[in-house]
Amino acid sequence: MKFSAKAVILASAWTLSAGLAQAQTSITVGSQLEPPHLDPTSAAAGAIDNVVYSNIFEGLTRFMADGSVVAGLAESWEISDDGLTYTFKLHDGVTFHDGTGMDAEDVKFSLDRARAEDSTNAQKPLFAGITDVTVIDPLTVQVTLSEPNGNFLFNMAWGDAVIVAPESIETITSNPIGTGAFKFADWVQGDRIEIVRNDDYWGTPAKLESATFKFINDPTAAFGAMMAEDIDAFIGFPAPENLPQFEADPRFTVLVGSTEGETILAINNKMPPMDNILVRQAITHAIDRQAIIDGAMFGYGTPIGTHFAPHNPAYVDLTGNSEYDPEKSKALLAEAGLADGFTTTLKLPPPSYARRGGEIIAAQLRAVGIETEITNLEWAQWLEEAFRGKDFGMTIVSHTEPMDIGIYGNPDYYFQYGTEEFQAIMTELNSTTDPDARNALMADAQRNISENYVNGYLFQLAALGVAKANVVGIWTNQPTQAIDLTAVYWAE
Amino acid sequence: MRWNRNLVLGAVLTGLFVVGALISFVWTPSDHTVLDIAGKLKRPGDGNLLGTDHFGRDILTMIMVGARTSIAVALVAVGIGMLAGVPLGLTAAARHGGWLDEVIMRGNDLIFAFPSLVIAILITAVFGASAVNAIIAIGIFNIPVFARLTRSGALSLWGREFIMAARVAGKGAARISAEHILPNIANLLIVQGTIQFSLGILAEAGLSYVGLGAQPPTPSWGRMLADAQTLVSIAPHLALIPGLAIILTVLGLNLMGDGLRDLLDPRLRERSV
C-alpha cells in the first residue's frame, strides 16, 4: 500500500472540488487481457479470474485484498483432529443468478468435477488430496482428504475452486451463472464485458449498479484511454513508464502494490555449463537487479534473493547471496574453466518485464563474457519450447501463483532442480502445523534454493494500477488474479 | 531536365543512409550493445546528438546500425524476388499459352491472393522471429511482382524482328531469353527493383514493429518505433527520429526509382513531367 504522497494530496484536492458531480453508479475498468471464455474452472487464463472472481463466482473460502483467506459461501467449518475431514456449513438462502438455489449438492458437483479423471481444471493439483465429498444435508458438506493439508482452505479460495451449478454448466463459457454480487450481462468480444448488480445477493450488496470491463491490450491505447477518461480505472497497467504522468495529474491516483509474482531469470539446471553451480553463481553475480527494475519496470518492483514474496511474514532477504559483482562473476567463471565465457540461449515470453529485462540482462551478461542469443516467443511457443520441451538456456518469467516455492521439489519442472535435500524440506513442511516451525522450514527452503543458485532471482512484480481520484475500494495488491468490484464505489 | 533533380535528390537521400550504415561497420558514436540505464531518455543535443533511448543507448548509433538491418533485409528480399521471379517470367513468356505459362501465372495469382502481412506473421510464428525469416517472408511476395513484369516485358519482345532472327539462327528459347530478352528488360527490372526495395524497407519496419523482425540486440528501425510507443508522450524524439529515417529512405528510393525510369525509359519521360 504505497501511494505517492503527492498524488494523494492532489487527489484529495480534486475530490473536494468534484463534489458537484452527480453520484455515479457505474464504473468502466480497463484491463490488458481479454478472457478467452468465462469458465474459471477450465482454463489458466488470469483474465478470466479478473472478471469473474468474487464478482460473479464465489468459492467456499475467498481471498481478501491483503491476501488473507476468509469464509466465502461456507459460513463456517470444522476440521477433524487428524486434519483429514473438513465439514463445511454453507450460508442459507444463497441462489445462483438463474434463480436456482446453491446447496451442498452444488458443492459436491463442483469439487467432483474439478478432480474428475477427464477434468480440464488448470490447477487440478489443488484438489489432488480430496478422496471423497459427501452431502450431509442441504447446507452441510463433508470433504475427506487422503493426508493432512495445511493449505486446504487456501486452495479452496482459488478462482479455480469456485462453486458452479450443474444446471448452467453447459453454457458457463459464454454465460457464467454464479452466486456473486454481480451478474453477467453482455460480452462484446474484442472489446468489453458488462456486469450488473445482483439484487438478490445473499451478502453485502455491491455499491455499484453496473460495471464494464474494457480490454485494452496495447499500452499506448491504455494510456490514451485513461488520459481521455474513457475508462475510470486500469488494473494491471502495462506501461510503468507512463505512471509518473498520472501521478502528476490531479484527476488520477496511481495504485502501487504487490503481486505474488516472483520474477526470475530461470536457468536450465541440467544444461551444460549451467549444470555447474559455479556458473549459475557467476550468472547471478553478473546481474544488477536495480538496473533491471529501473530499466524494465521504471523503478517499480522489490528486489528478491529467493523465490518468495517479500510481503510474506516468512520471507528472508537473501539478496546478499547474489549481489552485483561482475569481477566476482568473472572469477567464478574462470574457476569453472570458462574464463573466455560461453554462449547460451535466452528465450523471452511476451510481457515487457521479460522482453525489456531480457535485453538488459543480455547486456549485463555480455559484460562478464557470457553471450546470449535472444529469442522472443509467444506464450504458446514458450510453453512448448521452453517450459515443456526444456529447450532453453535461460528464460525470464514471473511466477504469479501464491506460495509456489514447492515447484523446486519437482526435478522435472522446467528449470530442473528438485534435489532430495529440498524435497525433504517440503515433505517436512507439509506435515508440520506449528506456525513457527513452518516459518523456519520455509526459511530453510528459501536458503536452499538461494545458496544453490538455482535461478537468478530478480524482483517481485509490482501491481500497478491507475484510477480516477474519487474511485474508492479498488484492490491495491494482487494476492490472486482478481478485479474485485463488490466493494468499489465513487466518493462524493 | 526534371528527372535529373529526382534522381539526384533520391540518390543523396538514399546515399546518406547507405553511407551511415557502411560507416557503422567501422565507427559509431557509441556502442549500441552497452546499456546505460541511468542515462536513459536524454533529449537530442543533451550530450548525444540525437538523444538516448529507454536503455540509455545513443539514438544516432541505433539509427546507423539499424540502417544496416533495414537495407540488408530489403536488399536480400529484392534479390530473392529477382532470382526466382525473373527466370519464372522468362519461362512463362517463352512458353506463352502453354501449360507451364498457365501454372506459373496461376501460382503468381495465388501468392498475390494471400494477405502478405498475415502470411509473414505466420511464417515467423512457425520458424521463429528473426531477420532471416523476415527476409523470406518479404522475398516470397516479391517473386510474383518480378515474374509478372518479366513476362509482360518479354512477351512484348518475342514478336520483334531481332528475336525472329535469333530463332531463325537456331538459338533455343533459353538462350534467346538470356542473350536477347534479359538485356532488353533490364531497365524495367532495375526500376522495379528500386521500388520493391523501398517497399521492402517499409515491410521490414512493419514486421519488426510487431516484433517479428531482427531480434535484440540487433537494432532495427521498426523495433525502435515499437519500443518508443509507450514513451511518445514523454520522449517524442524516440518515435520521430526512426520514423523520419524510414520516411527519408523510402522517399529517396522512390525518387531514385522515378528518376531512373525517366533516365532509362525515354518513352515515359514526358509523362512524369
Next chain:
Amino acid sequence: MFRYALRRLSSLIISLAVASLVIFLVVEVAPGDPASYMLGINAQPDTVAALRAELGLDVPRYQRYFDWVSGLMRLDFGTSYTYRTPVAEMISDRMRVSLPLAVYALTLSTLIAFPAGIYAASRRGKAGDTAVIGLSQLGVAVPNFWFAMMMVLVFAINLRWFSAGGFPGWEKGFWGGMKALTLPAISLALPQAAILARVMRSSLLDMLDEDFMRTARAKGLSRRHALWKHGVRNALIPVLTILGLQFSFLLAGGIIIEQVFFLPGLGRLVFQSISQRDLIVVESVVMLLVFAVICVNFLVDLAYAAVDPRLRTRT
C-alpha cells in the same frame, strides 16, 4: 465468352483447393498447442490430454483437414478452441468493424485522391502539379503505423478530440462508431490516397493523348473542360481496378493499424489467434481473405474480358 469464363472458373477452383492445403499445412506446423496454452504452466499432462480430446485435437491431421474443408463448403467454419464459440460468429462480429473501416478508408482516400489527381493532371507541369506529386511521394513513404502513432499522440493524447483506441460498438450509436474509426481510417487512407492520386493523374494524362480527347479539344473545348467531360470517365477504368485491389488489401492490411488503435477487427483476430494457437480461427480467416481476393480477381478478369474480347484468348 462462356468457354473463357468456364476455364477461369476451373482455375479458380484449383487455386482455392491449393490455397486451403497451403494454409492448413503452414498453420498446423506452427509449434505450440492450444490446449497447453489455455491450461497454463500448472496443468497436469492428463488434464491437457483431456482438453485436447474435448477440442477434437486428438484426431489425425488429414481427418481434421477434410473435416475443415467440408465444413467450409457447408459454410460451417468450426468452433474456436480458445473462445469456444462458432468461428463464423466471431468472423461476422469482427467484420462489423473491419468492413466499415475498409469502406471508410477507401472513401477517404478516394475523396482525397480524385480531386488531387484531376487537379494535378489539369495543371500538368505547373506548381500545383509538382505539389501534388511531391505530397504523394511523401504519402507513399510514410509507414501507416507510424502516422497512426503520431495521430494518437496529437489528437488523442494532447488534444483529446478522439479516444486513443477501442471501439464502442454500433449499438451505442452510429456516430460514436464512426468517430472511433476516424483516426484509423485516416492512417489507412493516407498511403492509399497517395498511390491512387498518382494513378489517377497518370491515367488522365494518358487520356489526354488519346484521339477522342484531341477531337474534343479540336471542337473547341478548353483543356480543363475536355479533361473533365471525357477524360475522367475513361480514366476511371484503371483507377477502379486499383480500388478493387486496395479494398481487399485494406480488409486484411488493417492488421497493424487495428493493433495500434486496438480495434476488434478481423486483422487483430488473426493476430490474437496466432499467438493463442487457435488454429481453426487462423485457418478460416486466412482462407476467407484469400477467397475474397481470388474472387475479386476473377470478377475483374471477367469484366475486362467482357469489355475487351481480345483478352479472352490470353489466359
